[in-house]
Amino acid sequence: MKLKKIKIGIDSPAASGAGTISKMLAKHYNLLYCDTGKIYRYLAKKLIQKKPKNKIAYIKKISKKINLKKLKSKSLLNDEVAYVASQIAQDLRVRKSVLKFQRSLAYNPPSSCNGSILDGRDICTIVIKDADIKFYVTASTKIRAARRFRELKKLGKKVKFQEVLKGIRKRDKADRTRPHSKLKKTRESYLINTSNLTIKESFLKVKNIIDRKLHIIWKK
Secondary structure, three states, rough: OOOEEEEEEOOOOOOOOHHHHHHHHHHHHHHHEEEOHHHHHHHHHHHHHHOOOOOOHHHHHHHOOOOOOHHOHHHHHHHHHHHHHHHHHHOHHHOOOOOOEEEHHOOOOOOOOOOEEEEEEEHHHHOOOOOOOOEEEOOOOOHHHHHHHHOOOOOHOOOOHHHHHHHHHHHHHHHHHOOOOOOOOOOOOOOEEOOOHHHHHHHHHHHHHHHHHHHHHHOO
């Protein structure tokens, strides 16, 4: 019996742990995984490199050539790329230009995979509205800032906690108040608060929900 391929969507504010949890779930269930935030970072990196006169036209052109391999570059992690990515991600024209790629991953994963899992800000509200299982992963602002602070220190960055906290709050406001593709929890999304959970505990909490849902989905 051939089982139905599943689509899992995860929305979350920055540094909530969603990316790490998604990777663990992808490995456990053999799912195609995409951190959609990396797509905007890739576009940002290309803009910085090429400095095109018409940014939107250039983005529309290169967005047709994006693939998962291009999203794995460590060069996408620097501060300048992150800043430009946060700016272009607020433009509806940019979000529309990458929507086709995102949906192609979600709806057409390789035959070797059991489905797909995407995480970002508007996965359950825009990208995969009919996802089989939806999650909203979050944590308190200070805990998310502390996580990001530790990440940056490990990378050798000279940062102050208060600066990181301010950055997280600024990012949250931008994600939640932009006129389109706002970060918000859907009615169907399971709320996962990772504030007082380890990564393993967070993974197991999400896994238990998925296992229950899959029992229903694959029983049909």
